[in-house]
Amino acid sequence: MYTKESIAELADQVRSFLASRDERFRVPPYLGSGGQETGHAIQLLGGILKYQQEGEWPSDWGDGVIAPISAEREPAFEIRIPRHTSPKRNLFTIAHELGHLFVHMDYGLESYAETIAEGDFRDTMMARSARNATEYEANHFAACLLMPETEFRRVWGERAGDRDAVAEHFGVSIAAATTRGQFLELISWI
Numbered sequence: 150m151y152t153k154e155s156i157a158e159l160a161d162q163v164r165s166f167l168a169s170r171d172e173r174f175r176v177p178p179y180l181g182s183g184g185q186e187t188g189h190a191i192q193l194l195g196g197i198l199k200y201q202q203e204g205e206w207p208s209d210w211g212d213g214v215i216a217p218i219s220a221e222r223e224p225a226f227e228i229r230i231p232r233h234t235s236p237k238r239n240l241f242t243i244a245h246e247l248g249h250l251f252v253h254m255d256y257g258l259e260s261y262a263e264t265i266a267e268g269d270f271r272d273t274m275m276a277r278s279a280r281n282a283t284e285y286e287a288n289h290f291a292a293c294l295l296m297p298e299t300e301f302r303r304v305w306g307e308r309a310g311d312r313d314a315v316a317e318h319f320g321v322s323i324a325a326a327t328t329r330g331q332f333l334e335l336i337s338w339i
């Protein structure tokens with residue numbers, strides 16, 4: 150059973166792991182700014198990131214897909230992302246898929262490429278917006294990975310709650326920064 154706190158801790162561990170392997174990931178955006186840089190982050194975690202054209206993207210795949218490949222060899226998992234959505238939205242989706250990987254697929258930094266659960270997650274719009282625990286947990290992991298609490302509170306204060314500036318700092322969308330601000334009770338939900 151995961152709690153909000155244990156998911157935040159897991160996200161911290163993943164961010165520290167990446168920062169220890171490549172200095173580019175010591176500063177935001179913590180998964181790189183998309184493209185090859187983000188592909189490299191996924192590779193360091195033992196997986197592969199694939200961008201697919203709109204024509205090769207079935208409508209039921211939604212924003213992104215994570216699929217296990219093999220527990221014995223790399224890449225151990227694959228994240229598929231559509232090319233036609235915005236880079237900032239894609240970055241959050243990639244972080245969300247990593248949430249499924251670490252929280253729901255038994256994948257771990259220590260044992261990585263040794264254990265991985267069967268079954269993929271297809272993050273259709275319906276699944277993403279659904280108020281179920283699995284999606285909530287993956288979104289929370291993504292928010293914690295890309296916008297760590299201590300730094301978020303500091304930057305929020307420095308920028309006097311300017312959502313655009315805060316989103317810019319972390320390389321995420323304004324919507325993602327706003328939700329994080331609400332979760333941390335820096336702004337109201339309405």
Ligand SMILES: [Zn+2]
Binds near residue numbers: 271272276277284287
């Ligand atoms: Zn999901």
